[in-house]
Structures are given as C-alpha cells and as structure tokens.
Amino acid sequence: MTQKVAITAQNVVKAFGQGAAAVRALDDVSVDIATGEFFTLLGPSGCGKTTLLRLIAGFEMPTAGKILIDGADVTDKPPNRRPVNTVFQSYALFPHLTVAENIGFGLKMQGRPKAEVAATTTEMLALVKLDAMADRKTSQLSGGQQQRVALARALAPRPKVLLLDEPLSALDLKLRKEMQVELKRLQTETGITFIFVTHDQEEALTMSDRIAVMSAGRIQQIGAPRDIYTRPVNRFVASFIGETNFLPVTATPQGARLSTGDVIAAEGEGSVLIVRPEQLRLGPPGLGAGLAAKVTNVVYFGTDIHVNLSLADDTLLTARVPSPVDGGADFATGQAVAVTFQPGAARLIRE
Amino acid sequence: MSPAEQSQRKRSTRNGWLLSAPALTLLFLAASGPLLIVLVYSFLTPGQYGNVIWDFSFDGWIGILYTRDIFDGTMNLADAHLTIFWRSVKLSLMTTALTFALGFPTAWFIATRPPAQRAMWLFLITIPFWTNLLIRTFAINEVIRNEGLMNTVLTGIGLISEPIRLINTDTAVFIGMAYVYLPLMVLPLFAAIDRFDMKLLEAGYDLYASRLQVLRHVIMPIVKPGIVAGSILVFVPSLGAYVTPRVLGGGKNMMIGNFIELQFGQGRNWPLGAALSMALLLIVMAALLVYVRASTKGSNPHG
Amino acid sequence: MADRSFEVSRLPGFATVAIAVFVLLYLPILTLVIFSFNSGPSIAVWQGWSLHWYTDAWNNEAVKGATIRSLIIATCASAIATSVATMAALGTTRRAAFGGQTFIYVVINQPLMVPEIVTAVALLILFGVVKQATGYQGLGYLILAHAAFCTPFAYLPIRARLEGMDLSLETAACDLYANPWQTFRHVTLPLLAPGIAAGAMLAFVISLDDVVITEFVKSGGQDTLPTYMLGQMRRAITPEVNAISTALLGLTVVLLTLFFILTRKKN
Numbered sequence: 001m002t003q004k005v006a007i008t009a010q011n012v013v014k015a016f017g018q019g020a021a022a023v024r025a026l027d028d029v030s031v032d033i034a035t036g037e038f039f040t041l042l043g044p045s046g047c048g049k050t051t052l053l054r055l056i057a058g059f060e061m062p063t064a065g066k067i068l069i070d071g072a073d074v075t076d077k078p079p080n081r082r083p084v085n086t087v088f089q090s091y092a093l094f095p096h097l098t099v100a101e102n103i104g105f106g107l108k109m110q111g112r113p114k115a116e117v118a119a120t121t122t123e124m125l126a127l128v129k130l131d132a133m134a135d136r137k138t139s140q141l142s143g144g145q146q147q148r149v150a151l152a153r154a155l156a157p158r159p160k161v162l163l164l165d166e167p168l169s170a171l172d173l174k175l176r177k178e179m180q181v182e183l184k185r186l187q188t189e190t191g192i193t194f195i196f197v198t199h200d201q202e203e204a205l206t207m208s209d210r211i212a213v214m215s216a217g218r219i220q221q222i223g224a225p226r227d228i229y230t231r232p233v234n235r236f237v238a239s240f241i242g243e244t245n246f247l248p249v250t251a252t253p254q255g256a257r258l259s260t261g262d263v264i265a266a267e268g269e270g271s272v273l274i275v276r277p278e279q280l281r282l283g284p285p286g287l288g289a290g291l292a293a294k295v296t297n298v299v300y301f302g303t304d305i306h307v308n309l310s311l312a313d314d315t316l317l318t319a320r321v322p323s324p325v326d327g328g329a330d331f332a333t334g335q336a337v338a339v340t341f342q343p344g345a346a347r348l349i350r351e
Numbered sequence: 352m353s354p355a356e357q358s359q360r361k362r363s364t365r366n367g368w369l370l371s372a373p374a375l376t377l378l379f380l381a382a383s384g385p386l387l388i389v390l391v392y393s394f395l396t397p398g399q400y401g402n403v404i405w406d407f408s409f410d411g412w413i414g415i416l417y418t419r420d421i422f423d424g425t426m427n428l429a430d431a432h433l434t435i436f437w438r439s440v441k442l443s444l445m446t447t448a449l450t451f452a453l454g455f456p457t458a459w460f461i462a463t464r465p466p467a468q469r470a471m472w473l474f475l476i477t478i479p480f481w482t483n484l485l486i487r488t489f490a491i492n493e494v495i496r497n498e499g500l501m502n503t504v505l506t507g508i509g510l511i512s513e514p515i516r517l518i519n520t521d522t523a524v525f526i527g528m529a530y531v532y533l534p535l536m537v538l539p540l541f542a543a544i545d546r547f548d549m550k551l552l553e554a555g556y557d558l559y560a561s562r563l564q565v566l567r568h569v570i571m572p573i574v575k576p577g578i579v580a581g582s583i584l585v586f587v588p589s590l591g592a593y594v595t596p597r598v599l600g601g602g603k604n605m606m607i608g609n610f611i612e613l614q615f616g617q618g619r620n621w622p623l624g625a626a627l628s629m630a631l632l633l634i635v636m637a638a639l640l641v642y643v644r645a646s647t648k649g650s651n652p653h654g
Numbered sequence: 655m656a657d658r659s660f661e662v663s664r665l666p667g668f669a670t671v672a673i674a675v676f677v678l679l680y681l682p683i684l685t686l687v688i689f690s691f692n693s694g695p696s697i698a699v700w701q702g703w704s705l706h707w708y709t710d711a712w713n714n715e716a717v718k719g720a721t722i723r724s725l726i727i728a729t730c731a732s733a734i735a736t737s738v739a740t741m742a743a744l745g746t747t748r749r750a751a752f753g754g755q756t757f758i759y760v761v762i763n764q765p766l767m768v769p770e771i772v773t774a775v776a777l778l779i780l781f782g783v784v785k786q787a788t789g790y791q792g793l794g795y796l797i798l799a800h801a802a803f804c805t806p807f808a809y810l811p812i813r814a815r816l817e818g819m820d821l822s823l824e825t826a827a828c829d830l831y832a833n834p835w836q837t838f839r840h841v842t843l844p845l846l847a848p849g850i851a852a853g854a855m856l857a858f859v860i861s862l863d864d865v866v867i868t869e870f871v872k873s874g875g876q877d878t879l880p881t882y883m884l885g886q887m888r889r890a891i892t893p894e895v896n897a898i899s900t901a902l903l904g905l906t907v908v909l910l911t912l913f914f915i916l917t918r919k920k921n
Contacts, residue, residue, distance in 0.1 A: 552662040
C-alpha cells in the first residue's frame with residue numbers, strides 16, 4: 001500500500017553545544033510518516049523524541065539534514081510558516097483569552113474573516129465537547145478540560161499534521177485512558193496525521209498505527225505495534241516494550257544452543273535469544289520435551305502469576321502463567337518443572 | 352476563638368501598634384502632618400512680604416486658574432497659569448510615552464538574557480536609578496547644552512554649522528526627564544516580563560502569528576500590569592518635577608513644581624502655592640487609584 | 655546547514671534599542687566623569703588631564719562644609735530611620751493581621767507616593783513657624799525631614815528580610831528556655847542584621863542624594879552637597895561640579911554594590 005507521505009525527515013542531525021563537548025540529540029535520523037497516520041515517537045527521556053518533534057514544528061533547526069512536509073522542503077521555515085500545529089505538554093493556553101478566543105487564535109492570526117473564525121470555533125468546541133465553556137477563562141478549567149482546549153486550538157486551523165508532545169502526562173490514570181480513546185477517535189474522524197510523543201509504551205501500543213522506538217538520538221525500530229512487540233530487532237526495543245527474557249546463545253545448524261546445552265528453534269540472527277514471559281509454558285518435569293528448571297520464586301499479580309525459574313546452569317527465566325483461580329496450575333518454591341516455548345516465540349537478536 | 356487566644360491576639364495587636372509608634376510619630380511630624388498645614392494655608396490670605404495673614408479666603412484656590420485684574424478687580428482666566436499646567440501635563444505624558452518606547456525593549460532585552468548575564472544587566476540599569484537626580488540632570492545638561500558634547504560632535508563631523516540651541520527649551524526638559532526617569536519605567540516592566548511564560552510565545556508562533564502579532568496579541572496584554580506600574584512611576588514624578596525643569600528649562604519654562612516654588616519666593620503668595628500643592632497631590636492620588644484599580648482588575652474574570 | 659534555533663524570545667529591533675539605551679544612559683555620566691579630570695576651566699572643552707578640580711574642591715571651604723553637613727545629616731537620618739523602621743517592621747509582620755496594618759503601611763510609605771515638592775513646601779511652612787517660635791536654626795530640621803522620607807527606604811528591605819525568615823528558629827529558641835528579649839537579641843537580630851544593614855545603606859544613599867526637600871528646608875548657609883551643586887549651576891559652571899558629582903557617584907556605586915551583595919546572599 002503506497003500512501004502519500006506527510007512528513008519526511010532526511011538524515012537529520014541535531015547537535016547542541018560546540019566542538020568536543022557537543023551533544024547529539026539526534027544522530028542521523030530518517031523517517032517517513034504517511035498521511036492520515038497515528039504515528040508515535042516512543043522512548044525514554046533524553047532519547048531525542050521531543051527534539052525531533054520540535055524540529056518538525058520549526059522551533060529548532062537541524063544541524064544537518066532536511067525536513068519535508070508534503071514533499072516541500074521546510075527546513076529553513078519558521079514555525080509560523082509551517083502547516084503544522086502543536087499540542088504542548090504544559091498546554092500553553094493564553095491566560096488573558098477565553099476558551100473561545102484561544103481556539104480561534106490561529107485563524108485570527110491568519111487573517112480569516114470573523115464569521116469563519118466564529119463558525120470554526122463553534123465546530124471545534126463541539127468536537128471536544130466543551131460547548132458550555134466558550135466564554136470561560138482558561139484558568140477556571142480543570143486539567144482535562146484545559147487539555148481539550150489545547151487540542152481544539154491546535155485543530156482549528158486544520159493543519160496538515162498535528163504534533164502532540166506528551167499531552168496526557170499531566171492527567172491522572174482514569175482521565176488518561178479516557179483521553180486516549182478520545183484522541184484516537186478524533187484522529188480517525190478528522191483524518192489528520194498525528195505525531196504523538198510519549199514514554200509510555202502501553203499508550204503507544206494501544207493508540208498507534210506505527211511506532212518509532214528511539215534511544216540515544218537514533219531510531220531503533222519503526223513498525224506497527226504488533227510487529228514491534230513480537231519481532232523486536234534489538235535488546236533495547238525488546239526490553240523497552242513489555243517484558244522479555246534474554247538468553248545468551250550460540251548458533252548451530254540445528255538451532256540456538258543455550259548454555260545448558262539445550263537447543264531451541266528460533267528465527268532471526270544473533271547471539272541473544274529472546275522470549276516473552278507469557279510465551280513460556282510450564283509442565284511437569286521429565287517428559288522429555290522442554291528445559292529442566294526449578295522454581296525460585298512466585299509472585300501473584302491478580303490475573304496471572306510470575307514464576308521465576310532457574311535452569312540447570314543457574315540461568316534465570318521468568319514465566320507468566322494464568323493464575324490458579326482461572327484454572328491454571330499452582331507453583332511452589334523449589335518445585336521442579338519443564339519449560340517449553342510457544343511455537344515461533346523464540347527469536348534471535350543481535351546485542 | 353478561646354479567651355486565651357483572644358487575649359493573645361489582643362496583645363499581639365497592641366505590640367504591633369507599640370512597635371510601629373515611633374515610625375508613625377516621625378512620619379506624622381515630618382511628612383503627613385505638615386500636609387494638613389498646607390491644606391489649612393491654602394485657605395488663608397497672602398501676607399505682604401510672604402507668609403500668611405490668618406484671614407479665611409478662597410483666593411488661594413481660585414488663583415490656580417484665575418488672576419484678579421489689579422485695575423478693575425475682575426477675575427480673568429490666567430493664561431500664564433494654564434500654560435504652565437498644560438506644559439507640565441504635556442511633558443509628563445510625552446516623557447511617559449518616550450520612556451515606554453525605549454524602556455520596553457530594554458526590559459525585554461534584560462529579561463531574555465541567559466541567567467548568568469542577567470544580574471549584570473540589572474545592576475547596570477540600577478546604577479543610574481540610584482544616582483543623584485541632580486547629577487543625572489547635570490550630566491544630560493553637559494550633553495545637550497550649546498557647547499555640550501552633542502553639539503561639539505555634530506559640528507566636528509560637519510553635520511551642522513551652528514550649535515543646536517536646545518537648552519532652556521521645553522525639548523530640553525523633555526529629554527532631561529526622559530533620561531532621568533527611564534530606569535523607573537524599566538524596572539517594573541522587567542519584573543512583569545520576568546514572570547511571563549515564554550512557552551506562550553511558542554504557542555503563538557505555532558498558531559501562525561508573526562513576530563509583531565505575538566507582541567500585540569500575546570505579550571502586551573499579559574504584561575499590562577507592569578506597563579501600568581511603570582507609567583505611573585514615571586508620570587507622577589514628572590508631573591511634580593522641580594530640579595530637572597529648573598536646570599534645563601531656565602527660569603522661563605516652568606512646570607508646576609517650579610511654579611509652586613515661585614509662590615514661596617518672589618511670587619509671595621503662599622496660599623496659592625499651598626493650593627497648587629494640594630491640587631498636585633490630588634492629581635497624583637487619582638493616578639495612584641487608577642494604578643491600584645488596573646493592577647487588581649486582572650484577577651476578575653469577565654464574561 | 656543552519657545550526658540554530660528559532661529564537662522565540664527575539665523581537666525585531668529590540669536588542670538594538672536596548673543596547674542604544676544603555677549607551678545613551680551612560681554616555682552623559684561618562685562625559686561628566688571624564689570632564690572632572692579636565693585641566694581647563696570648561697566642562698565642554700577638553701584641555702588635558704588633571705586632578706586639580708578634586709584638590710580645589712577639597713580645599714574649598716564651602717564644599718568642605720557642605721560635605722561634612724551632608725555626611726552628618728545622612729548618618730543621623732539613616733540611624734533614626736533604620737531604628738524606627740526596624741521596630742515598625744517587627745510590628746507589622748509575622749503576626750495576625752490587625753485592622754490598622756494597612757493604615758500603618760500607608761503612612762510609612764507615604765513619602766514614596768507624595769511628590770517631593772509638596773512635602774518640601776509643607777515642611778517649609780511647618781519649620782518656618784517653629785523657627786520663629788523657638789529661634790532654633792540648627793541642623794535638627796534637616797535631620798528630622800531626612801529621617802522621615804528615608805524611613806520607607808529602610809523599612810522595605812527589612813520587612814522583606816523579616817518575611818523571608820524561618821520562624822522555626824525562634825520557636826526552637828523558645829523551646830530552649832529563651833525569653834522574648836533573649837530570642838530577639840540572640841536569634842532574630844543576628845539573622846535580621848543583613849536586612850538592617852541594607853536598609854541603613856539605602857537610607858544613607860537616599861539622604862545623601864536629596865535635593866528638593868533639603869533646598870526648601872535649609873536655612874541660609876546650611877548647604878548640603880547637592881544644594882551646593884544646585885547653587886553652582888546657577889552661575890558659571892566649572893568642572894568642580896563634575897569632581898563633586900564623580901565623588902558622589904563613586905560613593906553611591908560602592909554602597910550599591912554592598913547593598914546588592916547583602917541582599918543576594920539568601921541562605
């Protein structure tokens with residue numbers, strides 16, 4: 001499927017500071033973001049995701065490389081000449097303007113006729129369900145309401161791309177979940193390309209069409225949530241998303257050989273075998289198939305239990321199995337079990 | 352409140368008053384109290400050689416706007432007085448405007464320096480603020496007088512052939528007051544800009560505002576309390592200026608302050624001087640009320 | 655390729671105006687200072703370096719008298735103003751708000767709100783009456799007048815320091831058996847000292863600089879440095895005025911720097 005490309009970053013480098021002390025916030029980053037996508041930049045703090053967002057918005061300019069919007073080179077264009085709008089982490093609502101005036105601000109700056117500004121403002125208020133708040137001052141609103149005003153304000157000028165800089169981080173859990181659904185609905189309804197920045201991998205997995213996992217100024221992997229989760233390309237992605245077991249192995253013609261001597265069939269290349277805890281099966285020992293292991297610890301998590309295991313040569317593993325209440329077996333410390341892998345679960349990755 | 356708390360509160364209040372008493376006494380004696388005397392004197396009759404005769408009269412107040420014709424005793428509008436008032440108001444407003452035009456960029460500049468530099472710039476703007484008013488007036492006098500720096504340089508580089516006769520004109524007083532009161536405009540502006548959230552600028556630019564639009568629609572409205580404060584801090588002293596118009600304006604271009612002094616000197620009309628002082632005080636109080644109103648207005652939401 | 659940010663806080667032309675303002679602000683002052691070293695008699699025509707105006711001023715009886723008078727008045731006025739202001743600050747902070755507080759605050763800060771010319775006129779009248787009645791012609795009137803208008807300048811820094819002080823220290827002293835006077839003497843006062851020093855210095859500078867009120871209140875021959883200079887400006891001005899101005903300027907800068915250091919050290 002060839003989609004139109006909304007944003008392109010071409011070999012972008014952003015360095016702060018001079019000479020030897022220069023820090024590369026972005027180190028040769030390239031990415032194409034398709035029109036109408038919900039695209040997420042995911043990574044820990046300091047990975048460069050916010051820097052990349054600011055480069056697309058125009059608040060920073062790259063040290064090297066280009067930014068293209070709809071094919072046009074905007075690298076040197078200031079933010080007020082790019083057809084993108086930002087939802088700021090701190091919302092940055094204008095305290096001296098009412099909700100309606102905030103929302104209409106972008107259109108007013110563009111010189112749109114008053115009638116159009118009013119009509120669009122009403123439309124936006126309805127979109128984010130804040131119709132009754134039009135004439136309130138923003139300081140009188142709750143955090144969640146302020147967030148929606150920030151959204152409406154950024155959507156009103158109908159930008160090609162909407163940039164969201166960790167917009168949900170200030171909200172409590174319940175509100176966050178609600179807003180995640182809201183955002184997704186808005187994106188599908190308006191069809192605008194969303195570029196979403198977050199450090200919360202669960203958020204990224206639930207909302208995105210595609211995710212770019214970033215670390216130390218580089219993109220580690222780009223893909224759909226399912227791909228990122230099941231086929232991480234390196235240790236960072238594997239450990240950042242969900243939980244993973246890492247086992248050092250050597251490659252043999254029959255498969256990956258563990259330090260215990262067992263051989264597992266695995267796709268991919270590399271010297272590290274990864275398998276997710278929920279992909280391990282535990283059964284009674286001695287049936288021939290599976291790795292011999294001993295339970296070292298059991299942690300109850302409500303819906304499932306985490307069983308910490310050690311293999312014959314003291315290699316550690318964690319398995320996640322349904323809790324006994326749901327019909328699963330119960331395990332005790334010191335118990336001997338056999339560990340089998342779900343078919344296709346094990347993968348090889350490079351370090 | 353329990354009885355114990357009540358008596359403690361009473362004691363605390365009593366101590367508060369006791370401790371403040373010396374300050375209050377001093378200021379009543381040598382600042383506030385004398386103002387009442389001025390009010391009284393404004394309703395008396397001028398004595399022959401200055402001072403007053405204790406006869407009640409409205410002449411002091413009437414004299415602000417009218418003079419009595421010495422030949423036929425009729426009251427005529429005192430043009431000379433009106434000129435002085437008009438000059439004072441005009442120059443004060445112009446000074447406020449100029450100090451704002453120059454002071455706002457300066458305050459913005461200082462507030463947007465990196466934190467390490469900011470203290471230095473603040474110190475630099477503060478020194479003229481604390482320098483003796485007379486010294487500063489004298490300094491600007493040195494520059495704009497006929498044989499002063501400005502004329503010497505301009506004649507030297509051949510731009511003019513004759514010195515620009517600025518001294519002893521309204522313009523000289525205007526320049527002098529703007530020079531002297533500029534720091535008073537910068538400091539409150541700086542305080543307001545320092546509190547300004549710079550992220551709002553990013554939001555403005557993100558929403559397609561040009562630099563000038565951001566200035567007009569985002570910065571100015573939010574910084575308004577600082578603008579009002581600075582304007583009052585310049586307008587009020589300008590109105591009551593005495594030293595600057597005296598040194599730079601010569602004897603002829605009087606402002607209210609000089610006019611008041613005249614009544615206690617050659618003019619020998621103390622009641623008029625007293626009435627003028629009271630009038631000036633009333634205008635200043637009114638201006639201060641405007642300031643208080645404007646600075647508390649910001650907290651009321653309006654529909 | 656561009657290696658820069660979009661400078662959000664940059665406004666067109668502002669930096670230029672600001673720098674120009676700083677230059678224009680200091681140019682006259684620098685001119686004044688430089689010409690104090692002029693060997694010739696003009697304040698505008700440069701004729702070479704010399705310190706003779708300083709020595710001349712130093713030897714001028716009128717200048718000497720004015721300087722001594724200025725210093726005496728400033729010291730006494732500052733002392734009175736600071737003591738009075740300290741007590742007032744203690745009386746108006748860190749206690750439950752009582753009805754008269756705003757009133758006290760307004761009265762103490764009144765010199766900041768009333769134009770100097772009005773106060774000068776008021777004191778002229780008042781002291782004129784007193785002079786006639788008592789015949790006393792000394793420096794007392796000036797000291798009293800200066801102490802009054804310097805009080806708010808001493809009050810504000812002391813009050814600020816007091817409000818920023820940690821109450822728990824005095825509570826600790828109380829817990830350790832100190833009575834109110836001991837607490838004040840051994841805990842409050844030492845902690846308050848920088849604020850008091852700052853206030854005293856500010857009051858001193860303000861008194862030293864005063865022109866208008868002094869001009870109206872003084873009796874003949876009671877010139878302070880500023881009124882002496884004002885008088886000189888009526889006649890032919892010589893660089894002697896520059897020299898005195900520069901000396902005063904130097905003193906102000908020194909005191910200001912001290913003030914900044916004192917109020918900067920926030921623990």
